[in-house]
Amino acid sequence: xxxxxxxxxxxxxxxxxxxxxxxxxxxxxxxxxxxxxxxxxxxxxxxxxxxxxxxxxxxxxxxxxxxxxxxxxxxxxxxxxxxxxxxxxxxxxxxxxxxxxxxxxxxxxxxxxxxxxxxxxxxxxxxxxxxxxxxxxxxxxxxxxxxxxxxxxxxxxxxxxxxxxxxxxxxxxxxxxxxxxxxxxxxxxxxxxxxxxxxxxxxxxxxxxxxxxxxxxxxxxxxxxxxxxxxxxxxxxxxxxxxxxxxxx
Amino acid sequence: xxxxxxxxxxxxxxxxxxxxxxxxxxxxxxxxxxxxxxxxxxxxxxxxxxxxxxxxxxxxxxxxxxxxxxxxxxxxxxxxxxxxxxxxxxxxxxxxxxxxxxxxxxxxxxxxxxxxxxxxxxxxxxxxxxxxxxxxxxxxxxxxxxxxxxxxxxxxxxxxxxxxxxxxxxxxxxxxxxxxxxxxxxxxxxxxxxxxxxxxxxxxxxxxxxxxxxxxxxxxxxxxxxxxxxxxxxxxxxxxxxxxxxxxx
DNA sequence: TTATCTTTGTTCGTTATTCGCACAGGAATG
DNA sequence: CATTCCTGTGCGAATAACGAACAAAGATAA
Numbered sequence: 001x002x003x004x005x006x007x008x009x010x011x012x013x014x015x016x017x018x019x020x021x022x023x024x025x026x027x028x029x030x031x032x033x034x035x036x037x038x039x040x041x042x043x044x045x046x047x048x049x050x051x052x053x054x055x056x057x058x059x060x061x062x063x064x065x066x067x068x069x070x071x072x073x074x075x076x077x078x079x080x081x082x083x084x085x086x087x088x089x090x091x092x093x094x095x096x097x098x099x100x101x102x103x104x105x106x107x108x109x110x111x112x113x114x115x116x117x118x119x120x121x122x123x124x125x126x127x128x129x130x131x132x133x134x135x136x137x138x139x140x141x142x143x144x145x146x147x148x149x150x151x152x153x154x155x156x157x158x159x160x161x162x163x164x165x166x167x168x169x170x171x172x173x174x175x176x177x178x179x180x181x182x183x184x185x186x187x188x189x190x191x192x193x194x195x196x197x198x199x200x201x202x203x204x205x206x207x208x209x210x211x212x213x214x215x216x217x218x219x220x221x222x223x224x225x226x227x228x229x230x231x232x233x234x235x236x237x238x239x240x241x242x243x244x245x246x247x248x249x
Numbered sequence: 250x251x252x253x254x255x256x257x258x259x260x261x262x263x264x265x266x267x268x269x270x271x272x273x274x275x276x277x278x279x280x281x282x283x284x285x286x287x288x289x290x291x292x293x294x295x296x297x298x299x300x301x302x303x304x305x306x307x308x309x310x311x312x313x314x315x316x317x318x319x320x321x322x323x324x325x326x327x328x329x330x331x332x333x334x335x336x337x338x339x340x341x342x343x344x345x346x347x348x349x350x351x352x353x354x355x356x357x358x359x360x361x362x363x364x365x366x367x368x369x370x371x372x373x374x375x376x377x378x379x380x381x382x383x384x385x386x387x388x389x390x391x392x393x394x395x396x397x398x399x400x401x402x403x404x405x406x407x408x409x410x411x412x413x414x415x416x417x418x419x420x421x422x423x424x425x426x427x428x429x430x431x432x433x434x435x436x437x438x439x440x441x442x443x444x445x446x447x448x449x450x451x452x453x454x455x456x457x458x459x460x461x462x463x464x465x466x467x468x469x470x471x472x473x474x475x476x477x478x479x480x481x482x483x484x485x486x487x488x489x490x491x492x493x494x495x496x497x498x
Numbered sequence: 499t500t501a502t503c504t505t506t507g508t509t510c511g512t513t514a515t516t517c518g519c520a521c522a523g524g525a526a527t528g
Numbered sequence: 529c530a531t532t533c534c535t536g537t538g539c540g541a542a543t544a545a546c547g548a549a550c551a552a553a554g555a556t557a558a
Contacts, residue, residue, distance in 0.1 A: 007298040008544070009258025009516075014302065017321050025328035030534060039518050040535080049256045053263065054357070061534095065325040067356045070379050072266050073322035076314040077379060079274035084375050107316045108303070120340065126333050128378045130319050130326060254537095256516075258544075279506060288546065289507075 009046075012038055016046040017055070017069065026062040077130065082213060083115040085247055086204070090117040090215070093240045097233060100218045102127065103204065106144040109158030111135050114213070136160055136174050137167050139189040139201035140214035146182035147203060147211035153178055166191045186234060188226070196221045200229055202237045206248040215241065258295075261287055265295040266304070266318065275311040326379060331462060332364040334496055335453070339366040339464070342489045346482060349467045351376065352453065355393040358407030360384050363462070385409055385423050386416050388438040388450035389463035395431035396452060396460035402427055415440045435483060437475070445470045449478055451486045455497040464490065 019035035020027060027035070033043035047063050050056035057064045077083070086103045094101045094117035104111040110132045118127075135141025136157045145153040153175070160169040168174050181187035189199045201216035217233055224232065268284035269276060276284070282292035296312045299305035306313045326332070335352045343350045343366035353360040359381045367376075384390025385406045394402040402424070409418040417423050430436035438448045450465035466482050473481065 006301055006544090007258045007262060007294045009256045010262030010295060010298050011302055013256060013259030013262065014304070014321065018324070020324040020328070022324065022327035025324070028534070029536095041518065041537090042516085044536080045254055045256050045516080046259060048254070049259050052255055053260055055263070065328065067325060067329075067354055067361050069325050070322040070361055071356070071381065072263065073319040074379050074381060075267070075269040075271065075274070076316060076318050077377075078271035079269070079314065080316075083377070087375065105316055107320070112316050112319055126336065128326075128332070130323050130379055132320070132323060254516085258516085261545090277506075290509090290547075291545070293507075294545080 012036070012042055013046045013049065016043055016050070017065070020065050026064050028062060032063065073130065077114070080114060082248075083129065086115050086213070086215070086244060087117070089240050089244055089247075090115055093117070093215075093217070093236060094119055096236050097217060099233075101216060102140070102218070103213050103215050104140045104144075105213050106135060106141070106156075107132075109135055109156045111138055111141045111144065111214070133193060134158060134161070134163075137163060137189070137192040138216075139187040139199040140216045142174075142178050142181045142187040142189070143201045143203045143214045144211065146178045146187070150175075150179075163193050164191055164195050166195075168192060186230065186237070188229060190226050191221055198226065198229065200233055200237065202234075202241050204241060204248065205245050207245060212248060215244075261285070261291055262295045262298065265292055265299070266314070269314050275313050277311060281312065322379065326363070329363060331497075332378065335364050335462070335464070335493060336366070338489050338493055338496075339364055342366070342464075342466070342485060343368055345485050346466060348482075350465060351389070351467070352462050352464050353389045353393075354462050355384060355390070355405075356381070358384050358405045360387055360390045360393065360463070382442060383407060383410070383412075386412060386438070386441040387465075388436040388448040389465045391423075391427050391430045391436040391438070392450045392452045392463045393460065395427045395436070399424075399428075412442050413440055413444050415444075417441060435479065435486070437478060439475050440470055447475065447478065449482050449486065451483075451490050453490060453497065454494050456494060461497060464493075 015036040015038065016032055019032050024031070029044045029047060030040055032047060033040040036043060047056060051058045051063065054068045055066060057066050082103070090101050090103060098119060100116070100118045102113055103115040104113045113127055113129050113131045115129060116127060133141070135145055145156060148156065154171065157171055157174060160171060160174065162169050168177065177187070186200060186202045191197060198219045198221050199216050200219070201214050203211045204213040204215050206212050215237065217237065219229065264285040264287065265281055268281050273280070278289055278293045278296060281296060282289040285292060296305060300307045300312065303317045304315060306315050331352070339350050339352060347368060349365070349367045351362055352364040353362045362376055362378050362380045364378060365376060384394055394405060397405070403420065406420055406423060409420065409423065411418050417426065426436070435449060435451045440446060447468045447470050448465050449468065450463050452460045453462040453464050455461050464486065466486065468478065
């Protein structure tokens with residue numbers, strides 16, 4: 001029987017919170033219900049509860065999330081030792097090569113930025129700790145998926161939505177790149193997430209050899225030929241990677 | 250009869266999530282129940298639900314929040330137009346004076362960092378977008394509280410816990426500084442949040458004159474006399490403040 | 499070691515609450 | 529005016545939460 005007692009109301013409410021997104025920051029009750037796949041009455045109760053607790057605001061027509069919801073995730077980010085440990089090395093790497101670098105971890109089918117050392121370069125998308133991108137089309141995502149068993153990685157591809165004309169959307173093609181990343185120990189992305197942006201990533205391992213995160217360099221596409229990127233930047237990445245292997249538990 | 254129907258289960262679950270903190274990232278059922286002021290059975294159901302949904306992990310003894318909870322807050326941060334708008338100006342300000350600068354907003358009795366331009370300086374506390382600090386002892390917090398009515402500001406002081414020997418912990422003394430900030434249009438903090446760190450902040454207003462955020466400069470305490478700080482740095486802050494007033498809606 | 503005490507985790511039946519359907523009131527649209 | 533959404537609200541049925549009692553695991557002391 002083993003029926004686990006679970007709190008339905010909590011699950012529903014979290015679904016409602018996740019129904020909000022950057023594209024749809026303002027939701028009516030009906031929209032929220034549709035996005036969370038709940039009954040309108042239930043969604044309404046959730047939203048009223050969130051508003052009462054200060055997590056949401058209501059202007060009579062639309063509900064909006066308030067900054068108070070950030071408090072929910074902050075505990076987790078502040079808890080993680082990773083950001084503090086990697087930040088100085090990330091700064092060093094970024095200074096060495098003169099380009100932006102980041103560290104991210106895997107959550108389901110997305111990568112989550114946990115640290116970043118930005119150089120003053122123009123980029124359309126603002127990346128900061130907590131930001132998320134699909135794993136399948138990012139260099140760090142491919143490196144992180146490569147650390148998982150084949151079937152597990154395939155199940156975490158998520159929806160293969162093209163972000164640029166260069167984005168690989170065939171599951172087998174993506175899995176082939178992931179296999180290549182596993183064999184090579186690094187992944188290289190050419191404008192699959194944003195036009196004009198290339199990226200090269202290596203996995204970060206702890207002292208036991210377990211992959212705990214990924215580190216990348218973001219590179220403007222105008223700078224060099226794709227074929228030269230690995231030779232030019234992989235050395236610096238490998239140095240920092242080796243140093244961090246000693247630091248991480 | 251005006252009885253608002255609210256979902257108790259959701260409220261309880263959110264209390265449980267907030268029970269996790271940087272100091273106590275790993276909680277047993279009993280600890281979580283105590284921190285969230287819930288019955289153990291209730292806390293257990295909440296934690297099991299969170300674990301089932303992937304927001305928490307359970308190793309048989311302790312529960313931990315997973316990076317998946319970051320997804321809850323991300324929607325709100327990604328939604329906000331503020332970070333993207335202020336970031337270039339913040340970078341410019343930071344380059345001008347050679348010190349770190351930040352923008353934050355008020356949430357209850359805390360300030361929440363939404364953007365930051367860091368210079369390569371040593372700081373014990375890692376600040377990033379989403380980080381929180383008490384409002385009462387920070388320069389940005391005093392400036393933001395100064396924008397509220399007196400009684401409202403006083404009710405948002407929160408717990409006046411000293412973070413350093415310099416921290417003001419008397420409500421009336423803090424309110425006096427807030428009143429001074431309201432009169433002067435800026436706030437200056439001398440090592441109240443961290444030894445060796447001073448900070449000067451101004452409010453950011455939109456084109457209607459409403460205070461929507463605060464902007465500060467973090468300054469090492471070894472650099473100059475406290476009395477000279479306003480004269481030296483306020484000019485640069487005021488320039489960016491004026492520019493942002495045109496940009497913000 | 500054994501015994502007792504304390505703390506923690508789990509189970510269970512009762513109670514109170516929520517779920518989801520249905521209907522009605524409004525507001526915007528054509 | 530009719531139509532189409534969206535929202536608010538009862539109500540019966542279902543079910544999840546409550547709290548105490550029970551079981552399990554350490555901790556302390558003799």
